[in-house]
Amino acid sequence: MKLTLKEFFAGFLRNRHIARHFRRLALLDSLTDTTVSREVPPSLAHTLVAAANSDSAVLIDTLGTHTDGLSEAEADALRQQHGFNEVEHEQPLSRWVHLWHCYKNPFNLLLTLLAAVSLATDDVQAAVVIGTMVVLSTVLRFWQEAKSNKAADALKAMVSNTATVMRRDFSADAAPIFGKFYGASLSIKGAQRIELPIKQLVPGDLIVLSAGDMIPADCRVLSAKDLFVSQAAMTGESMPVEKFAHQSNAQATSALELDNILFMGTNVVSGAATAVVLTTGNSTYFGALAQRVGATDRGPTSFQTGVNKVSWLLIRFMFVMAPLVLFINGFTKGDWTEALLFALSVAVGLTPEMLPMIVTSTLAKGAVFLSRKKVIVKRLDAIQNFGAMDVLCTDKTGTLTQDKIFLARHVDVWGQESDDVLEMAYLNSYYQTGLKNLLDVAVLEHVEVHRELKVGTAFQKVDEIPFDFTRRRMSVVVAQNDQPHLLICKGAVEEVLSVCQHVRHGESQEVLTDELLARIRQVTAAFNEEGLRVVGVAARTMAAGRDTYSLADEQELTLIGYVAFLDPPKESTAPALKALAEHGVAVKVLTGDNELVTAKICREVGLAQQGLLMGNDIERMSDGELALAVETTNVFAKLTPTHKERIVRLLKANGHVVGFMGDGINDAPALRTADIGISVDSAVDIAKEAADIILLEKSLMVLEEGVLEGRRTFANMLKYIKMTASSNFGNVFSVLVASAFIPFLPMLPMHLLVQNLLYDVSQIAIPFDNVDEEMLKKPQRWQPAEVGRFMLFFGPISSIFDILTFGLMWYVFHANTPEHQTLFQSGWFVVGLLTQTLIVHMIRTPKVPFLQSRAAMPLMIMTGVIMAVGIFLPMGPLASYFKLQALPPLYFVFLPMILLAYMALTQAVKGFYIRRFGWQ
Known part of the structure; x- marks a missing residue:
């Protein structure tokens, strides 16, 4: 299928291979997708109905099992035939496919096109420089995301669900081996109950169920004692249903109404039973449902939408400026081939080709930080959403409270x-x-x-x-x-x-x-x-x-x-809520519990109640009415899962970045809908699968740390975009001026590319930069209009000093003919690179750089090294290779003056900008 450029770009920052790696197709998909039919496939329905109406002894014989369960050898043979008991889900990408995904973004494609044109015109040096940029961007992103995938594997390994299975006829030799793999303490003779990983179950296995167990496969009940099963996600029934060993209505044809059939993914509320496994994996009703909803992906989050908008702003700008450069140079110089190469180089200079790497490495750095706080980040972009979050909706039991009665x-x-x-x-x-x-x-x-x-x-x-x-x-x-x-x-x-x-x-x-x-x-x-x-x-x-x-x-x-x-509140709840409030995050309690109990808990944790809405009130309200009510209400009681999801959805529609924290099956739809779903390690599997972030410790104070880390992450990403946008705009504006009045190219395509490459390398340290405390006080979110305005204000500043440099090279050093163009280009190359690198320190903070706010040491070192390289290239032995030449000593007398004046003017404009528009 062919994609448009916009569709292509919209997906490239989603870390989709990471999301797929984690997303074990969960029951919650069927809860949230009302378009998916709950009808059981005919072949499966026939199997289940036949099993329900069959005599238990006949059914056991048909399945080839035994009243004491399967033997180890029989189970192994059946596993070879049926495979593992797991629903197929999207697998992690292979290394080569992952590498391809890291490469195939519009920026890299544009660079590759330019490299091909350079080779076609025998400009090998330019092709080498461009190729280096592509390889660097791709490899850095691949390396960062591979580390994230490794963390994903570690998370999956932490989740281990087991079922109690009957096994018979163990040999003395096999039992210790079996126990080694499955952690069971086994007797040798007779049928034994063992804890077996759910994925190891096969049709014919006899399982023992008790209260709290998840149903591991589609099963037929053989015996039951007061067995109540919650299957709301399958049938929509809110109350648990009782299951029996015998089917009361022999005429029943709907599998979901059978009295003695249990479905994979449901759970035992109370009672006990023994059952025989009928179908496993994709052959279950759960598997059939998963195949229908598996293709649906959650909608773009606040983070993804923001990145796409900002990136398309820069791309549209490129599509306007690059043709202008082409036509001005083509008409004034007469060499359209050279003008095309130069315009393409300008286009490359305008594209934030390092954005994928900067975003991924910044998010990965945040994930590493949070992992030290015993927080598992399942989706990298959830970290930025953490920082952008301005509303946190939370369940009460088990999140605000200790879940210990x-x-x-x-x-x-x-x-x-x-x-x-x-x-x-x-x-x-x-x-x-x-x-x-x-x-x-x-x-x-x-x-x-x-x-x-x-x-x-x-x-x-x-x-x-x-x-x-x-x-x-x-x-x-x-x-x-x-x-x-x-x-x-x-x-x-x-x-x-x-x-x-x-x-x-x-x-x-x-x-x-x-x-x-x-x-x-x-x-x-x-x-x-x-x-x-x-x-x-x-x-x-x-x-x-x-x-x-x-x-x-x-x-x-x-x-x-x-x-x-x-059910007392956690000790960390009150200080955590206070800290969140101080950082601009409003907390709303969404619970299914009694309103009086909820009000008491809110008082104990210091959450001032602002209005109260009950589930039955919400039922009577239209979306418009509820959208207004959720803004002024912070306590919602006696809610159903649908109510919670609806409140979160309407808060998002109102323009909020919404987090939801919960740990129960009834929280799963809201966790999935929220911009950031937060759960705890003791949550039910379905909640952990729906969440983006898992807290491994009960302390809620880690929420504040997560919010602050999210804001640091966002601030550092925004630094790169602001720096790149303003610097690139200034360069292009300077190019337009120079192209109109100078009889030769102000800078060769290769110079532009080398300058861009060096500048991008200096940005690698941005993820590790310090962030001013003032920037952490309130939620941060993407504002494409703000980026555009910032670019228009700060970009032309560098152009002023570029034009001064043009005058300096033209009148002082007499580089004013095509024969002396190399000197002119070398002079502008150094000033352009140094001002472009200095802007990193000027724009990274609203304060006075170096005095009131200092960059982190890695960024200081990196920018210092790049500035030194920028001076070395025209002055060193590689100058002729890059078509540069040594600059006269007098040039280095003027250079500090230009740089200091540039910094002073930038700081002055920054003060005006902050007073007029503020500073994000």
């Missing part, structure tokens, strides 16, 4: 401390066999209750009524010796109250009246306002003699009290 209160119905409530809650949490969530873990940390009650010896479990998402409560029945059975119920307050008839008041019981109900709600609301999650605890005494209980027994309970939990 603490039991804060255990109180009776009236809010008074009660050990009885804690004991009841402990027995419930200890004896339940379903999902032990963070609330249960917090209760079970009270080991003193375990000792006092002699749990496990004095009490025996009789039965359990499992949790489900309709009742939002669960019960256990325990017995103490020959005492009556005790049913203990724990769950959401409203749901527990719905099955209560009495409340405990001291040692007595009272009937639950409307008046008491209102008082209870007042007590629990007060806890909510303190930021506590409240769980009701109720009980009922049952006659002994039964061993089976059901939902019908959850009635006529007595409310005993409540356990209240706190």
